[in-house]
Amino acid sequence: MQDAVEAHFQNVFRFALRLAGGDIHIAEDITQDTMTKALARSAQLSDPAALRSWLFSIATNCWIDHLRGRKRQCSEVGLAQAAAPEQSDAIELTEEYQLALKALDRLPDRQRSVMYLTACEAMSIKEVAEVLDISPDAVKASLYVARVRLRRILNPQID
Numbered sequence: 001m002q003d004a005v006e007a008h009f010q011n012v013f014r015f016a017l018r019l020a021g022g023d024i025h026i027a028e029d030i031t032q033d034t035m036t037k038a039l040a041r042s043a044q045l046s047d048p049a050a051l052r053s054w055l056f057s058i059a060t061n062c063w064i065d066h067l068r069g070r071k072r073q074c075s076e077v078g079l080a081q082a083a084a085p086e087q088s089d090a091i092e093l094t095e096e097y098q099l100a101l102k103a104l105d106r107l108p109d110r111q112r113s114v115m116y117l118t119a120c121e122a123m124s125i126k127e128v129a130e131v132l133d134i135s136p137d138a139v140k141a142s143l144y145v146a147r148v149r150l151r152r153i154l155n156p157q158i159d
Contacts, residue, residue, distance in 0.1 A: 001042040005035060008055050011121065015056055018116040019063040021105045026066065033062040053123070056131040060113065103153040111146035114139055 013031045020026035037058050045054050104112055113132060117123045118139075125143075129136045 001045075002039060004048070004051055005038050005042070005055065008052055009035065011052065012055050012059050015116065015121065016059055016063065018104065018112060018120070019059070019109070020066075022101065030059055030062045030066060033065075034059040037062070050130075052121075053127050053130050056117065056121075056123075057133070060132060099154065100150075103150050106153055107146055107149055110134075111142050111149065114142040115146040115150070118143060 009031070012034050013027060016030035016034070017024065017027040020030060034055060038055055041058075045051060104115060107115065110132065114128055117128045117131060118125070123131070125136045125139050128139045132139070134142075
């Protein structure tokens, strides 16, 4: 099971990176937590064919846990300090790709996750629904709204 989980490491990391808005350090933490929890709970996976979806579900829950921790940090440390973005490693990308990623990062969490899972991870509506624990109709609605918002962000003259 460990080999199967580790085979999905890069996919989980890329997903965590999208959830974390491009912050490599947070994505690494989410990925590490995901892998640790997956290996500890491997007996809970009833269908090995659903491993990827299961890992993405765990990653989503780790991200939610991170957000809860950050919310506590905001109240304990002060909003100004907690809101300061961490420096992330520079990644050379084409200008268009960078614009697309920035636009994706401007979407609300659910829309960003739905868009990433369908476009980048090529998951079906059903798989995305399972990963995010929402209905397939909610996935379709979020995907539609995400596409509309991305068009408006990337092509503001269309409005």
